[in-house]
Amino acid sequence: MQTDSHSPAIFELRIDETAKHHLLTMASWGLIIGIVAIIKYILSVIEYIQTRNRVNYQFGDITVSTERNNLGGMIFTISIGLLVNYFLYQFSSLTKRGITNLSQVDLNRGFASLRTYFAIIGVLIIIALCLGTLGILMSGMNLTN
């Protein structure tokens, strides 16, 4: 007598109708997030062109630099953003295609893109936190001196 415990357990999970519905919604919103991000990058470029001559603002004895003259920084930010959102777009399109066409290969590639998307954001957020902590420590040291 063959028991279920002998069959590989990974085949027991299925992408049932509920899972498909959740994945399709995730894919749709992923696409929206990607499109919104691209619009935001276009707006950043427009904003840069509009305000590149207005670099410093004076508030009493406080000078605030807008850093809009930092073209390299903007290009770097947009490049990273495009890379991250490319993987989100890949997740959205491949998952949607996989579910619509019942293609396991596309679905698996979609999940792989989702993994890469979260991995890149994870690494970026570690770098951002390190820089942020360094900034707070430096500003704290400046305030005490």
Place this chain on the structure above:
Amino acid sequence: MDQHIPESSQQPIFDLNVDEIANRNLWGAAGWARFLSVVVFIGIALVIIAFLSLRSQITATLSRFIPGMDGIGFAVGLLAAAVGIAVILFYFLINGAILVRKGLLNKDQSSFNNGLSSMKNYFIMYGVVAIITIILTILGLFVK
């Protein structure tokens, strides 16, 4: 009649499965999502600590920016809104990641589906926040 178990490389005939490759990719995605959420929660805690320790300086700076306004009230409101949104957003993500992993580990379809539902909520909320942000950015461009 023999039961044929499809191999991970083969295409399922009638429906989609969480095969070996999907399992590995989802496990990795959920792991990174959980890690990301934990780092964000640590970041939020650090921001709150920094805010509390630099409260007087922030209040003074905000009072100079917006004269006559209650600097600390404005700052606390802004911080509370940002922290609230971030906590709800990343609660959905960490909950989704934990449930998906639990589902994959225990072959529990219910946990797996609930995890995907929570991840779906994360994507919806992230999308709504992104849309609101872009509307505010466009409005900001017109105001200038």
